[in-house]
Amino acid sequence: MSKKHTKPTHPHLVTELCDEGARLYASALTTGRVARAEVEPAPCLLEFALLHPDPDDPNWLRPVPPSSALAQRLHPIEREIQDRRRFSVELTDTFEPFMAISTQKPPTTHAITVLEGFDRIDAALDVAIAESQTEVLTVQPGGGRSEHNLSKALDRSKPLIDNGIRVRTLYQHTVRHSQRTFAYVERMAGTKMEIRTLEELIERLIICDEAVAFIPARDDRQVALELRHPGLVAYLTKVFEHLWARAVPLMEEVPxxxxxxxxxxxxxxxxxxxxxxxxxxxxxxxxxxxxxxxxxxxxxxxxxxxxxxxxxxxxxxxxxxxxxxxxxxxxxxxxx
Structure with missing residues (x-):
């Protein structure tokens, strides 16, 4: 017996019903049924359970009422929404006693906070950058940035630029050979972003409003320090300004x-x-x-x-x- 070959499906979501599928489904709803052979160009109708076999004749298919099909798909979504709402209420109830305690006195701001893991580091950076009001300074050692890192930099920098906040970044001379870096600069043309390069940089540094600074605490950069001590941040700002004065604007030739x-x-x-x-x-x-x-x-x-x-x-x-x-x-x- 030879194997029966089924026609390959054409993948799409039920929310993006193909033209042929929409036409056949509408026709089936109008006439009450559709020949199984006609449905071969639109296997999605069976996959999405919009048609089911005619119990009286296997060569025909009957349409499932759209109200039933819609309810069948909405039910798990509504159940998930209810679960999320219940979880948010439980989460609020859990933290409410502690919120009451914390409001009795001003929150403690630690001079040095250890951040472990890329997710926590990124979250702390996002908060500090989002709260910036005047200027963000960054030192980014290494060669040309990867597309992923430049995309993240774009996502973080654009809101700052749109709000008129100055951004100054130090790269190394080697980025001058990176087309991705120049494409990134072109997207930031006409903004308050400035980029300069130096031959040598030691480690990564980010300073927001001369109020908080971030430095790596380990070579693999999976641990970072969030610094809020005014003396430490002021010192690191002076280090940045010293490097900035020696650096060369990206669009100028290195002398x-x-x-x-x-x-x-x-x-x-x-x-x-x-x-x-x-x-x-x-x-x-x-x-x-x-x-x-x-x-x-x-x-x-x-x-x-x-x-x-x-x-x-x-x-x-x-x-x-x-x-x-x-x-x-x-x-x-x-x-x-």
Whole structure:
């Protein structure tokens, strides 16, 4: 016996009934039935139980009254709404005694709050940014942002911009190679958003109205600190302003200065970190690039200076004068 092949369905919601399905259902309601063969182009009518088999003739289908079909679909929705209402009442009843206690004295504002988990961090950021009145400052280390992160930034920034709040953001020079970043900037054109870049940034920082600041508390960024101590926030604001004064507006060219020994500005930054003893991964992270790109720059730097080993490279960097320094570094002065 050969297998009977059924016609594949054409997926859509019952709220988006296809044209053929709507026509056949209306026809069935008018005439009282419809031939099963006619319904083949619209299998949705059977899937949504808008038609059922005619008990007198299996070759025909009878329509389910629209009032019955509607009631059948509304019932679970109304039950869910009732459950949600009941849950909201129970939730209110649970917290009402504690609300009464908290209203007896002003709420305590902690100088430092530990936020664990991305959801809690994002929720605290959303509240602080939504309450901002004048200015939001952000430091975003790393290279080009992912589409997801830029979308989140857009969602957070747009309400601020619409309310006339100034937003200043520091990225690293590496974002200048990201088309997504420039597309994001174009969407913010004509607003109070300003973006500048630096060669090197240490960690993420967000400050709202010089009243609350957020910093990561762990390298994986799953734990953050919400800081509300006026002295701490004022100090971090000064750090931001110091970085901002040294940074270059995104739409301006980075003034790396004349190349020395054929060594670029990026490679000079890598050279400085190398002689300070940083490993490749740390250098890449601080300059907002991947480790492979960082090592390619180190190889070019070694070739330009004629270095045959990592230890010798540190010595040659110090002696070459490319960093404008006169300190004498020994060949063993590395922490790699």
């Amino acid at each position: 790396y200065g004349p190349a020395s020994h054929g060594i670029s500005g990026v490679q000079r930054s890598i050279a400085k970190l190398l002689i300070e003893g940083h490993v490749d991964e740390a250098i890449a992270r601080r300059l907002g690039m991947n480790v492979r790109t960082c090592r390619a720059h180190i190889a070019k730097l070694a070739a330009a200076l004629g270095s045959g080993s990592r230890a010798q490279l540190g010595y040659l960097i110090a002696k070459s004068g490319i960093l404008g320094e006169t300190e004498d570094y020994s060949e063993g002065d590395t922490r790699d």
